[in-house]
Amino acid sequence: MTASRLLDEIAGVGRDRARGGYSRHAFDKVEGELRTWFAERAGRLGLDVDTDRNGNLWAWWGTPGPDAVVTGSHLDSVPGGGAFDGPLGVVSALDAVESLQGKGFVPAKPFAVVVFVEEEGGRFGVPCLGSRLMTGSLDADKARGLRDPNGVTLAEAAVQAGFDPERFGADPDALARIGRFVELHVEQGRGLIDLGAPVAVGSTVIAHGRWRFSFSGQGNHAGATLIGDRHDPMLPAAAMVAAARRLAIATGDGRATVGRLVPVPGGTNAIASTVDLWLDARVPSGDRTRTLVGEITEAAKEAARAEGCLVAVTEESYSDTVTFDSGLRDELNARLGGVPELPTGAGHDAAILAAHVPAAMLYVRNPTGVSHSPEEFAEVDDVDHGGRALADVLEHLST
Numbered sequence: 339m340t341a342s343r344l345l346d347e348i349a350g351v352g353r354d355r356a357r358g359g360y361s362r363h364a365f366d367k368v369e370g371e372l373r374t375w376f377a378e379r380a381g382r383l384g385l386d387v388d389t390d391r392n393g394n395l396w397a398w399w400g401t402p403g404p405d406a407v408v409t410g411s412h413l414d415s416v417p418g419g420g421a422f423d424g425p426l427g428v429v430s431a432l433d434a435v436e437s438l439q440g441k442g443f444v445p446a447k448p449f450a451v452v453v454f455v456e457e458e459g460g461r462f463g464v465p466c467l468g469s470r471l472m473t474g475s476l477d478a479d480k481a482r483g484l485r486d487p488n489g490v491t492l493a494e495a496a497v498q499a500g501f502d503p504e505r506f507g508a509d510p511d512a513l514a515r516i517g518r519f520v521e522l523h524v525e526q527g528r529g530l531i532d533l534g535a536p537v538a539v540g541s542t543v544i545a546h547g548r549w550r551f552s553f554s555g556q557g558n559h560a561g562a563t564l565i566g567d568r569h570d571p572m573l574p575a576a577a578m579v580a581a582a583r584r585l586a587i588a589t590g591d592g593r594a595t596v597g598r599l600v601p602v603p604g605g606t607n608a609i610a611s612t613v614d615l616w617l618d619a620r621v622p623s624g625d626r627t628r629t630l631v632g633e634i635t636e637a638a639k640e641a642a643r644a645e646g647c648l649v650a651v652t653e654e655s656y657s658d659t660v661t662f663d664s665g666l667r668d669e670l671n672a673r674l675g676g677v678p679e680l681p682t683g684a685g686h687d688a689a690i691l692a693a694h695v696p697a698a699m700l701y702v703r704n705p706t707g708v709s710h711s712p713e714e715f716a717e718v719d720d721v722d723h724g725g726r727a728l729a730d731v732l733e734h735l736s737t
């Protein structure tokens with residue numbers, strides 16, 4: 339079944355009526371449905387499906403073993419996300435296996451399709467949760483204690499979904515089996531539109547991270563409290579959002595975003611007692627990312643002082659700049675007959691794996707240039723083109 343038809347099969351799963359688009363998160367009911375669908379689809383191709391200690395799904399073509407050629411992506415989404423970010427890489431992987439099988443190809447090396455858990459951090463806040471746990475770059479105790487917006491811990495959610503959170507943690511055996519990893523992904527930007535090309539090879543991922551800013555003040559009555567008597571944490575929060583934009587512009591090429599803000603108690607006629615917000619900051623170099631976050635933190639502290647409020651800042655995740663393996667990139671590019679190489683501002687499981695194994699990415703043109711939004715898109719022809727490119731490089735790598 340083609341990648342587009344496979345995407346159609348899951349088009350009804352996890353639609354978010356309130357936000358639009360899809361909300362598919364780690365260990366929720368929707369993700370469970372997608373896991374079942376994946377296992378069923380992989381099973382029809384004769385792949386053997388198992389789940390590793392961190393809940394990542396593996397579908398093996400032939401006997402699992404070392405030096406495997408591995409491809410795949412993720413099935414979770416941001417809240418109200420698009421249909422392609424993640425699932426496109428998974429369906430293209432299944433499609434590639436089917437087309438290779440169709441022409442009688444048998445891989446000479448172990449071969450697997452993987453689905454990583456919670457790549458977006460949409461529920462528990464830390465992106466690339468499954469690959470970070472597997473590689474040991476996220477401490478298992480810290481992971482188990484992560485909470486979703488309703489206060490449910492990752493450990494509790496895992497138990498509810500039938501997983502054993504005590505098994506979470508570094509999985510050197512699973513990691514050691516990966517020889518080379520290739521992730522296909524919808525492009526999250528305008529690079530391929532501007533170049534007029536359907537497919538690119540990934541070059542770099544810029545440094546990025548997430549920081550929680552907790553502003554606290556005095557909750558009070560919106561009508562009865564004189565302006566001069568207030569310690570309203572929404573004021574420094576708003577000032578920090580504006581400072582983040584101003585300071586990001588000053589870097590020349592950095593990005594700073596506040597996409598999530600939670601006032602407590604959250605009543606129209608109540609001055610908030612606390613406001614938590616999350617800063618997503620990304621600059622091409624790690625040092626410059628940390629400098630930007632430092633400057634934004636100073637602006638937040640200054641604004642909090644001016645309102646008689648406090649602010650606490652916590653780093654929730656951080657990833658340094660990643661340059662994908664140049665040898666593997668060259669191999670892919672030679673096999674594809676010369677395609678553009680593109681940097682990205684988006685994080686990926688492939689970038690987490692890149693610190694341990696040769697990893698590469700293929701991007702498929704997104705005609706809207708929009709991602710993490712329902713407007714994210716890929717034309718059927720480009721999806722087919724990407725699927726053929728993926729099959730081609732997997733055949734080459736596993737011959």
Ligand code: GLV
Pocket residue numbers: 457458465683684685686
């Ligand atoms: C993942 O898509 C990210 O970069 O936030």
Ligand code: MN
Pocket residue numbers: 416423458684710
């Ligand atoms: Mn994403």
Ligand code: MN
Pocket residue numbers: 412423424457523686
């Ligand atoms: Mn993704």
